[in-house]
Amino acid sequence: xxxxxxxxxxxxxxxxxxxxxxxxxxxxxxxxxxxxxxxxxxxxxxxxxxxxxxxxxxxxxxxxxxxxxxxxxxxxxxxxxxxxxxxxxxxxxxxxxxxxxxxxxxxxxxxxxxxxxxxxxxxxxxxxxxxxxxxxxxxxxxxxxxxxxxxxxxxxxxxxxxxxxxxxxxxxxxxxxxxxxxxxxxxxxxxxxxxxxxxxxxxxxxxxxxxxxxxxxxxxxxxxxxxxxxxxxxxxxxxxxxxxxxxxxxxxxxxxxxxxxxxxxxxxxxxxxxxxxxxxxxxxxxxxxxxxxxxxxxxxxxxxxxxxxxxxxxxxxxxxxxxxxxxxxxxxxxxxxxxxxxxxxxxxxxxxxxxxxxxxxxxxxxxxxxxx
Amino acid sequence: xxxxxxxxxxxxxxxxxxxxxxxxxxxxxxxxxxxxxxxxxxxxxxxxxxxxxxxxxxxxxxxxxxxxx
Numbered sequence: 001x002x003x004x005x006x007x008x009x010x011x012x013x014x015x016x017x018x019x020x021x022x023x024x025x026x027x028x029x030x031x032x033x034x035x036x037x038x039x040x041x042x043x044x045x046x047x048x049x050x051x052x053x054x055x056x057x058x059x060x061x062x063x064x065x066x067x068x069x070x071x072x073x074x075x076x077x078x079x080x081x082x083x084x085x086x087x088x089x090x091x092x093x094x095x096x097x098x099x100x101x102x103x104x105x106x107x108x109x110x111x112x113x114x115x116x117x118x119x120x121x122x123x124x125x126x127x128x129x130x131x132x133x134x135x136x137x138x139x140x141x142x143x144x145x146x147x148x149x150x151x152x153x154x155x156x157x158x159x160x161x162x163x164x165x166x167x168x169x170x171x172x173x174x175x176x177x178x179x180x181x182x183x184x185x186x187x188x189x190x191x192x193x194x195x196x197x198x199x200x201x202x203x204x205x206x207x208x209x210x211x212x213x214x215x216x217x218x219x220x221x222x223x224x225x226x227x228x229x230x231x232x233x234x235x236x237x238x239x240x241x242x243x244x245x246x247x248x249x250x251x252x253x254x255x256x257x258x259x260x261x262x263x264x265x266x267x268x269x270x271x272x273x274x275x276x277x278x279x280x281x282x283x284x285x286x287x288x289x290x291x292x293x294x295x296x297x298x299x300x301x302x303x304x305x306x307x308x309x310x311x312x313x314x315x316x317x318x319x320x321x322x323x324x325x326x327x328x329x330x331x332x333x334x335x336x337x338x339x340x341x342x343x344x345x346x347x348x349x350x351x352x353x354x355x356x357x358x359x360x361x362x363x364x365x366x367x368x369x370x371x372x
Numbered sequence: 373x374x375x376x377x378x379x380x381x382x383x384x385x386x387x388x389x390x391x392x393x394x395x396x397x398x399x400x401x402x403x404x405x406x407x408x409x410x411x412x413x414x415x416x417x418x419x420x421x422x423x424x425x426x427x428x429x430x431x432x433x434x435x436x437x438x439x440x441x
Binding site for chain 1 (some may be wrong): 373374377378393395396397398407409410411412414415417418419421422424
């Protein structure tokens with residue numbers, strides 16, 4: 001059992017925090033939670049409806065599946081169709097639409113695509129099938145980077161030459177800067193993603209809070225965590241402060257996890273990255289280092305796919321920058337549903353559209369919205 | 373860098389045991405709680421800090437109000 005899970009879901013504590021937030025708020029504030037896991041917890045537990053109407057929660061880009069570009073998805077599909085390739089992926093990448101097909105459609109067409117829980121399992125598969133090339137589709141934020149890096153380090157150490165990764169890694173702080181630097185930005189405070197900070201620590205956020213005069217609260221994922229994070233943010237905003245605070249201290253130390261950061265730095269180097277719905281954000285992703293080029297699927301397979309147009313019917317970019325809510329999309333629940341998504345946020349377990357579709361009855365769309 | 377890249381431990385997820393890589397939490401010991409992401413333990417829970425959340429409102433000076441609820 002998760003330690004303290006019961007306490008962090010305690011209805012009485014939830015009520016106390018909600019009351020305290022109501023007491024403190026005097027003005028409208030817009031808060032963005034970074035992580036899709038936080039979005040799902042908020043919406044599933046009905047927290048947005050308990051808060052004062054003047055607290056506007058908008059949902060950030062911290063859904064790795066959602067921000068993986070169509071081009072990278074096309075690369076994964078292309079790789080899966082190569083002879084003697086086993087493409088391994090986390091499960092919720094499979095239904096995300098590419099420019100021509102999804103991985104699920106590629107698999108139906110005969111490609112060997114396997115859903116794994118951990119990249120370390122892909123290294124095992126590579127050892128079992130020395131005649132095949134095993135590629136792991138390495139999507140994720142900083143939280144997933146240590147495991148993906150470790151898979152490469154293990155493969156190198158074991159001499160597993162038929163293993164490589166397709167890196168689509170993205171980073172939180174550059175995305176926060178891109179959002180805050182946008183002239184349309186409305187965000188007053190951030191709830192930073194607790195598990196990202198378990199790895200990376202808090203140091204990167206001090207210059208951002210200072211430069212944009214925006215409070216950043218490192219926040220966890222349970223109802224009490226989220227309400228405490230919101231309370232800490234509101235308290236700062238009401239008195240005009242903009243500090244970095246740590247709500248999630250049971251898992252986050254200021255310096256992060258040193259060993260995990262070293263493993264990341266061993267394998268990855270920071271580079272530019274295309275974010276689905278948002279565009280290129282400079283220095284916002286991890287690519288495999290030159291020293292490990294033998295494990296970089298892009299180089300190993302000489303991939304050079306074109307950059308493709310994204311589906312303009314999907315407004316995920318506006319949603320992930322906090323400019324719109326899922327239910328403000330004309331296609332939400334009608335043309336875009338989990339069975340036939342226009343974009344990734346409707347099918348990812350961390351996507352904000354999926355959160356509203358599955359859990360929220362407040363924001364019913366006209367017509368054929370199905371309440372789950 | 374993690375020294376023992378292949379260090380494994382059995383972690384109970386609500387009663388279901390899974391092998392988890394412990395290379396990044398070298399001081400994790402039997403009976404302790406770890407945070408696991410995609411098969412790799414990335415942190416240990418700090419129990420003292422966990423209890424702090426419950427004291428947070430009290431530290432804000434809300435003790436009387438809370439007691440009356």
